[in-house]
Amino acid sequence: MARINFDLQELQAFVTVADRLSFRAAADDLHISPPALSRRIEKLESTLGVKLFERSTRHVALTSVGRSFLDHSRTALDELEGAMLGIADMASHRRGTITVACVPSAAYYFLPAVIARFSKHYPYIRVRIMDESANTVLNAVTGRQADFGINFIGTQEADLDFEPIFTERFVLAVRADHRLAIRRKVRWEELCDECFMTVGKSSGNRVLIDSALAQIERRPAGFFEVAHISSLLGMVEAGLGVAAVPRLALPRKRHSTLRGIPLVDPEVSRTLGLIKRKNHPLSPTAKVFYDLIKKEPDRL
Numbered sequence: 001m002a003r004i005n006f007d008l009q010e011l012q013a014f015v016t017v018a019d020r021l022s023f024r025a026a027a028d029d030l031h032i033s034p035p036a037l038s039r040r041i042e043k044l045e046s047t048l049g050v051k052l053f054e055r056s057t058r059h060v061a062l063t064s065v066g067r068s069f070l071d072h073s074r075t076a077l078d079e080l081e082g083a084m085l086g087i088a089d090m091a092s093h094r095r096g097t098i099t100v101a102c103v104p105s106a107a108y109y110f111l112p113a114v115i116a117r118f119s120k121h122y123p124y125i126r127v128r129i130m131d132e133s134a135n136t137v138l139n140a141v142t143g144r145q146a147d148f149g150i151n152f153i154g155t156q157e158a159d160l161d162f163e164p165i166f167t168e169r170f171v172l173a174v175r176a177d178h179r180l181a182i183r184r185k186v187r188w189e190e191l192c193d194e195c196f197m198t199v200g201k202s203s204g205n206r207v208l209i210d211s212a213l214a215q216i217e218r219r220p221a222g223f224f225e226v227a228h229i230s231s232l233l234g235m236v237e238a239g240l241g242v243a244a245v246p247r248l249a250l251p252r253k254r255h256s257t258l259r260g261i262p263l264v265d266p267e268v269s270r271t272l273g274l275i276k277r278k279n280h281p282l283s284p285t286a287k288v289f290y291d292l293i294k295k296e297p298d299r300l
Contacts, residue, residue: 008080011073013040014052018070019144021060029097029128078283097126098286100293101140102150103204104230105248106272107131110150114292125285133228134204141275147286148276150293153204155273164273166297168247170209171260173236180242180261187265188213191220195241197232198222205229205270209244212268233258246270 016026017037027037045052052066062070102111107129115127130140134153140146142159155162172191174181180194199206213219223241226232232243233250237257250260274290276282282290 008077010040010044010047011077013037014044015070015073015077017041017053017060018062018066018073021144023055023060029099074280078281096124096283096285097128098283098289099128099130099146100148100150100289101130101132101137101146103134103137103152103272104131104228105246106150109248109252110293110296114289114296118289118292122285122288127289133202135202138275141277144277147282148274148290150272151204151275152208152270152272154275157275159278160275161278162273162275163294164271165294166248166272167269168272170205170244170263170268170270171247171250172263173233173243173245173250174259174261175236175239176255176257176259178242178259181259183261185262185264188216188220188263189218189265191242191244192218194220195223196220197224197226197235197241197243199229199232200225200227203227205246208270209268212266216266244268248272 013030016029017023020026020029023034023037027034030037050065051063052069054061054063111129130146134151137149137151138154141149154160172180172186180186224235229245229249232245235241236243244263247260250258274294
């Protein structure tokens with residue numbers, strides 16, 4: 001049998017392009033120029049005698065042979081990386097990139113402490129955070145732009161695993177000088193008399209709230225609508241009205257301006273979870289980061 005010789009960098013280049021479906025994005029992840037990346041892929045294709053990608057100026061896609069080769073390549077790299085990470089002093093010098101997609105409140109609440117602990121052991125691993133809307137996070141994971149994600153939607157996706165890590169309630173965000181700020185709880189129907197502000201209908205949070213309130217007779221209508229919860233909080237601080245937000249969206253420590261009051265009748269909550277592609281094991285370093293996030297709620 002003829003020997004096929006190619007180096008590890010070529011295999012890493014192939015897997016990275018296959019994951020990102022973009023030569024420019026893959027080159028950024030690997031810290032090399034796009035021409036250098038193209039040369040690695042061309043050399044690998046020449047060695048194998050097959051085309052791994054269909055390429056145009058705007059589109060990159062795996063060929064059928066490329067899709068088959070990807071599974072074997074990923075397994076080989078993961079096994080090699082696992083062996084490397086089993087050697088303590090070699091693991092500390094491991095280089096690479098982990099990409100995590102997550103909703104903004106999770107990025108603010110969970111990730112800083114996790115990144116700090118991870119970086120102590122893997123100082124040369126680059127962590128890339130995509131803090132986006134719930135739907136964008138979902139698409140980033142299914143579309144392989146992220147290794148895994150933190151989201152509150154995805155339980156119904158057949159191609160994803162969803163592992164719950166934290167359940168939080170929606171609370172009423174008000175200014176400290178608002179009349180409701182002294183209350184211990186507020187009913188949703190009481191907000192009909194307030195200037196209620198909300199995120200748009202395309203937001204996953206809005207879908208949760210609308211579904212939960214569908215059965216009550218009086219429910220608040222939004223006077224102002226924005227795209228992001230961070231914008232809502234800015235408008236609340238400015239005294240424009242009140243808003244329903246997930247508890248994690250509020251500052252962790254007592255804030256000089258904002259207050260969060262539990263909302264009842266009904267209580268509305270969301271469950272944050274880790275999402276990843278089924279039947280696609282995480283790389284060893286991504287798995288370390290994943291497991292750290294999974295443990296973080298116990299520290300809060």
